[in-house]
Amino acid sequence: MSRLWAEAHVGRFQELCRVPSPSLSEGAVAKLLTDQLDSFGIAWKEDDAGSQLGGDQGNILCLIPGTDDSRRVLFAAHLDTVPPGNVIAPELSEGSWRNSGDGILGVDNKAAVAALLTAASVWAKVPPPVSVVLAFTVAEEISLLGSRALALTPERYTCGFVFDHPTPIGTWVAVSPTHHRLELVFIGRASHAGVNPEGGASAVSAAADALASINFGRIDEETTTNAGTIHGGSAINVVPAQCTVVCEVRSMNEGTLVEESRKIIDAAHRGAQKYGCSVDVVVTPSFRGYRHDESHIGALAAEKALDALGIQPEPIASAGGSDANVFEEIGIATLNLGDGSTGTHTPDEQITNKDLLTLAELVLGLPAAVVAATAG
Numbered sequence: 001m002s003r004l005w006a007e008a009h010v011g012r013f014q015e016l017c018r019v020p021s022p023s024l025s026e027g028a029v030a031k032l033l034t035d036q037l038d039s040f041g042i043a044w045k046e047d048d049a050g051s052q053l054g055g056d057q058g059n060i061l062c063l064i065p066g067t068d069d070s071r072r073v074l075f076a077a078h079l080d081t082v083p084p085g086n087v088i089a090p091e092l093s094e095g096s097w098r099n100s101g102d103g104i105l106g107v108d109n110k111a112a113v114a115a116l117l118t119a120a121s122v123w124a125k126v127p128p129p130v131s132v133v134l135a136f137t138v139a140e141e142i143s144l145l146g147s148r149a150l151a152l153t154p155e156r157y158t159c160g161f162v163f164d165h166p167t168p169i170g171t172w173v174a175v176s177p178t179h180h181r182l183e184l185v186f187i188g189r190a191s192h193a194g195v196n197p198e199g200g201a202s203a204v205s206a207a208a209d210a211l212a213s214i215n216f217g218r219i220d221e222e223t224t225t226n227a228g229t230i231h232g233g234s235a236i237n238v239v240p241a242q243c244t245v246v247c248e249v250r251s252m253n254e255g256t257l258v259e260e261s262r263k264i265i266d267a268a269h270r271g272a273q274k275y276g277c278s279v280d281v282v283v284t285p286s287f288r289g290y291r292h293d294e295s296h297i298g299a300l301a302a303e304k305a306l307d308a309l310g311i312q313p314e315p316i317a318s319a320g321g322s323d324a325n326v327f328e329e330i331g332i333a334t335l336n337l338g339d340g341s342t343g344t345h346t347p348d349e350q351i352t353n354k355d356l357l358t359l360a361e362l363v364l365g366l367p368a369a370v371v372a373a374t375a376g
Contacts (some may be wrong), residue, residue, distance in 0.1 A: 008121070009114060017107075019032055023081075030046075044060055049252045055139060069131045070129050076327070077112035078139075079137065079138055099349070112134060163359060165336055173336040182282070213267045213271070223252070305368075
């Protein structure tokens with residue numbers, strides 16, 4: 001790796017991190033991305049995911065022809081982050097990149113975005129051995145909505161890769177859970193809280209009672225549950241007529257997934273009945289889980305690419321979801337690899353400069369590794 005190559009890559013990462021891009025507000029960072037692609041002479045297109053989802057930006061797709069254009073490999077990274085702080089100021093301290101401002105740095109997933117852009121800058125001059133499609137998705141942090149809106153033709157792809165797990169480079173997700181989103185809408189009856197509280201039926205009390213009876217958190221080694229948001233009431237002096245709670249259940253075991261979802265639904269109905277309310281429940285399967293073994297085409301290729309870098313591959317189980325879940329579901333054999341980051345979604349988020357550079361080298365090596373893994 002040349003000094004100029006490394007400096008350009010690190011500078012690209014810093015630029016991306018400085019631009020806030022919470023879910024459904026990825027437009028500014030997408031402009032930075034497409035300006036880079038334009039400078040490399042790589043054509044790109046934007047889909048209509050932004051208008052579909054109520055955001056300001058669609059997914060960005062670009063095809064980089066390889067010397068063998070009969071096969072394609074998908075590389076994906078998401079442009080959105082969880083809500084950032086007020087100031088994003090990337091700072092290299094003791095070998096690691098951190099935010100010297102407040103809130104997240106944005107390593108998730110801008111380390112991967114930078115790696116794909118750096119690889120694109122190389123492939124624009126020296127074509128990869130197989131054709132590569134780069135997908136920069138939006139709204140990944142809100143139930144993978146951007147990738148779900150992508151229109152991809154699975155049979156055209158040999159395999160795919162994402163780099164969206166906060167574990168050391170070399171790890172890859174062998175087991176990922178199925179995810180249910182549960183929206184509980186409690187409907188009560190409004191009344192003046194001071195003059196006639198008896199005439200009301202509190203939707204907030206019904207929701208509170210239901211939530212208090214549910215065991216949230218880690219259920220077992222394969223299952224977690226959470227109540228993520230609660231919105232209800234209209235004014236301090238009005239018995240609240242509505243309260244909406246959004247929960248999630250994720251599990252690697254389909255039976256447990258259904259059981260824990262049912263527990264939340266039953267608790268919601270008990271709470272509603274106790275306080276004279278009703279409740280509407282909508283369960284949405286956000287993404288399906290998967291189990292990969294070492295014969296997975298992505299794992300075979302990753303092993304070769306990692307071996308070339310002197311890194312030992314390590315399959316892991318993860319409770320997290322990623323765009324890989326969506327691509328797997330539609331029929332593209334996709335591997336989610338560790339990006340080397342730590343502290344994801346917190347102000348302690350960071351990545352070493354060494355891992356930042358290694359991630360880009362890994363991306364660059366994967367097309368040839370795919371060819372080697374599928375030879376014969």
